[in-house]
Amino acid sequence: MNAVTPLIEVEHLTMRFGGLVAIDDVSFSGRPREITAIIGPNGAGKTTVFNCITGFYKPTVGRLTLRGDRDYLLERMLGHEIGQRARVARTFQNIRLFPAMTVLENLLVAQHNKLMLASGYSVFGLLGLPVYRVAEEAAIALARAWLERIGLLADADRPAGELPYGAQRRLEIARAMCTEPRLLCLDEPAAGLNPRESAELNQLLVSIRDRDGIGVLLIEHDMSVVMNISNHVVVLDYGRKIAEGPPAEVQRDPAVIRAYLGTDEEAIGD
Numbered sequence: 001m002n003a004v005t006p007l008i009e010v011e012h013l014t015m016r017f018g019g020l021v022a023i024d025d026v027s028f029s030g031r032p033r034e035i036t037a038i039i040g041p042n043g044a045g046k047t048t049v050f051n052c053i054t055g056f057y058k059p060t061v062g063r064l065t066l067r068g069d070r071d072y073l074l075e076r077m078l079g080h081e082i083g084q085r086a087r088v089a090r091t092f093q094n095i096r097l098f099p100a101m102t103v104l105e106n107l108l109v110a111q112h113n114k115l116m117l118a119s120g121y122s123v124f125g126l127l128g129l130p131v132y133r134v135a136e137e138a139a140i141a142l143a144r145a146w147l148e149r150i151g152l153l154a155d156a157d158r159p160a161g162e163l164p165y166g167a168q169r170r171l172e173i174a175r176a177m178c179t180e181p182r183l184l185c186l187d188e189p190a191a192g193l194n195p196r197e198s199a200e201l202n203q204l205l206v207s208i209r210d211r212d213g214i215g216v217l218l219i220e221h222d223m224s225v226v227m228n229i230s231n232h233v234v235v236l237d238y239g240r241k242i243a244e245g246p247p248a249e250v251q252r253d254p255a256v257i258r259a260y261l262g263t264d265e266e267a268i269g270d
């Protein structure tokens with residue numbers, strides 16, 4: 001890697017659960033406007049890395065620096081501060097939309113903090129003052145712009161739970177983007193998608209990188225996604241980093257091939 005300042009820097013991250021070392025002295029960085037994939041066999045520690053970055057777990061050891069308007073030391077911050085101040089957004093392996101709310105409402109809930117601020121924590125909102133109405137209109141405009149981008153504008157008023165699975169996955173990513181993050185962390189966004197949906201996901205992630213200029217950290221088992229769209233790949237195995245580099249290089253790395261052998265060698269093919 002050359003001298004571009006990283007967006008997220010993970011240094012000597014270690015996470016222990018009792019006697020189990022889930023992450024063992026892992027360091028890597030993700031650059032701005034790039035997609036950095038974290039791959040590895042089941043149980044390698046990928047989700048644990050995300051849980052440390054987003055404040056779900058407090059690392060046993062290590063420094064996690066997010067560079068924005070200033071440096072945010074994530075390991076010292078609470079989960080809600082990491083979302084609101086450092087502006088790190090994430091999605092989860094399992095879909096976590098509000099299924100009974102409409103598609104549009106799901107994107108408005110994501111902007112709750114911004115709206116609460118504009119509402120003066122309800123006073124301006126209750127009085128219907130312009131400052132709140134302007135913020136509300138901007139939130140709706142942002143939500144509608146995202147629905148258009150993910151091809152769901154016509155479904156704005158449908159309950160989110162009625163959408164096909166692939167559309168729900170895209171809506172989750174749009175919801176995370178409505179928080180206007182600096183770093184977007186996606187945990188297996190392609191899980192359960194058919195090849196057409198997976199190709200649509202690739203397009204969406206590339207546009208988030210290239211058009212919105214957002215840095216993405218991506219955990220993914222689907223190698224067609226990883227190899228096609230990532231700029232940099234970090235490989236974990238049993239909590240350790242065993243390789244990192246451009247996708248084509250990592251794919252040929254003997255240590256990576258060994259880690260995947262016994263599961264399915266094809267898993268790292270293209």
Ligand SMILES: Nc1ncnc2c1ncn2[C@@H]1O[C@H](COP(=O)(O)OP(=O)(O)OP(=O)(O)O)[C@@H](O)[C@H]1O
Nearest residue numbers: 017020021022040041042043044045046047048049
């Ligand atoms: N809260 C926890 N308590 C105890 N052990 C945990 C906890 N969270 C994760 N682990 C363990 O840490 C290890 C790494 O798990 P992790 O979920 O990070 O792997 P992963 O690479 O994301 O796996 P997968 O691809 O299956 O999602 C596993 O052995 C897991 O059982």
